[in-house]
Amino acid sequence: MSTGSVEVVYRGIFQKSLAKNICRGIVFAAKKEGKIGIAFGRYSDSPERNGIPAKQFAVVADSEEEMEENLSRYEPDNNDVTIAADDTLCKGVESWAWYGLQPINKLLKEGGTLLVPSTRSSESLIGDIHRKGKPYNLAIVKAAASFSGLWVYKDDHTDVRLLGALAKVAPHIVSLESVVAAINEPKKNAAKEASARKAYALVASTAIGADNGNATVPYKFDLPGWKTMEEGLVIRGMTGEQKVPGRDGGYVPARNPTFKKFSTRTMRPVVNFDTCTECKICWLQCPDTCFDITPDGHYDANMEACCGCGVCEAVCPVDKCITMVNEEAFKDNGSQWEMWTKDKKSYAAWLSEKISEPPPRSHGFHHVGQYAGEIANESS
Template sequence: QPINRLTVPNGTLLMTSLQSFDSLLKDIHKKDAPYKLALLRAKASFSGLWVYREDHTEVRILGALAKIAPAFLTLDGVGEAIREMEWGSDLKVESAKKAHGRLETREVTMTEGNAEIPYSFEMPKWWEMREGVTIPAIPVGKPKESGKGYVPERNPYFKKFTTRTMRPVIDFDTCVKCTLCWIQCPDSCFDVMPDGTYDANMEACCGCGVCEAVCPVEHCITMVNESVFDDNASQWEMWRKDKGGYKTWMTSKIGDKNATVRSHGFRFRGQYEKELETNLDAGGVEITAGIPGENAQHKTV
């Protein structure tokens, strides 16, 4: 911090964003030397331990760099490197070329930018640090009811739902008890219910969407915007008490098109490739995520 701190005088700061130059400069701090701001129009990538999002960011950045510093990196060289790499493909070469052609650059003067003083702090010396704390291990879980089902033990203090932007809504009537959501969940948020179905514990769920992506049954799990929910109540308990009422509730949640727009992740294997092919001419701006190399067009029972 700030984002342009390491940019040398008359150097170039490369960013990926859908915002305009003027909008970005409202947040970028002023610098004591002029520089260039290069903008690659793209959505922010969301990726990490739980969600794999492949939107060609790496090759598009390489294509942009070839335009910024052609003496250092040529577009032909980028294409050759992509094809030689294990992750290479002609589709990615095309993405790099489009990024090269569509890169926008703007001169930024010393008078432009956010005038606020960047936040700074001094790291403590090792002899100034306080004593550490010990966090006990999480014990093994236990059966749910009369020896049936299974509930994993969870940290009673670490509630991951506070950072969630989406949550899974589950159709227990169509669940085939395949165990994939339970196995693949990175936070062990699924409880095994006495009937063999799986209920997401909403205090442990971080909303990554992996369960929806791995579920083999279409619409059995649907990620829905967190803003349409009022509590973290058990969906399975609601379904067990009133299956008809739950069906009505579930249908209203997953039927709201605004509430089911994904903020990250993907809905099925192969979604990324499918959308990339149809949106390539747009430079990938409207592409959502998926898993490369998968051929499935949609889920099947």
């Protein structure tokens, strides 16, 4: 039996076309083998706000009966392969307020494969991925994050590379030759075919044990059952001001307690409090009201609320006072201001390490540039 399903987790808007291309490619390739295939979004995570994790699925079956059996589930929860289209999704997925934080491997079946385009090693990535409690495989296609915008698509071959890699890790779903045949229809595309074949040859898979990975328990909350739901559409207003916990003075804006938004982020701002002039501009301009006012008058970007848009970096009038840093450099959402208050010298060292070490990346909002060089680098 060659029935199987693939979950594609992607960043809303920035990777919507990429996810669609991957799922459509799976269906077209499966059809080349005489199978039935269908691709669909997950009851729409729309509006797919910039960067918010969203999902599409592709299901492949030998017969209509098998397909019906697969589709009888609301959401495929036993996927052969989960593709995380951006490696920072490995920290977990919070799609609006449906679940709390869902581990990226949650809907992956035992023995399945989590496939990630990344320049990181499996040892590094597994530090971010929550423990599954069942063995599975982590496969990496060497590639930088592929982001584009609402009306443009960055055709950098990430889609065909992932399809080529999929053929390697789950040949019962699609073979390399059927992927190649789908790529070359209606018109031959030798460069894309070469990218798919290279990814097939180079994808590296590592067995992950049941207890390997990030031991942190992802935050969750109780969903209302059908008996506990209130009548009508209820959107609670936020309650009034909160003081900075445990301190005299300061101000923490009230925030939605269930939708924390941090899994939207691919980069985070780091603040140099030593050079901050307390001008308030970041606080005023942050579209997500992320800045807490500290008792000493500084502005502390709350890392549970920040979606990583980069506006604060752009508007801060002090050179290098706010710097957007690759999210892979961080393991928690702790307060930077608290760290700075405790030990200013250590904070300065931490700040300089964070700014200089991690590989640069785009947070999607500012993606510009050419990518011919990227195709050559990542296909080798």
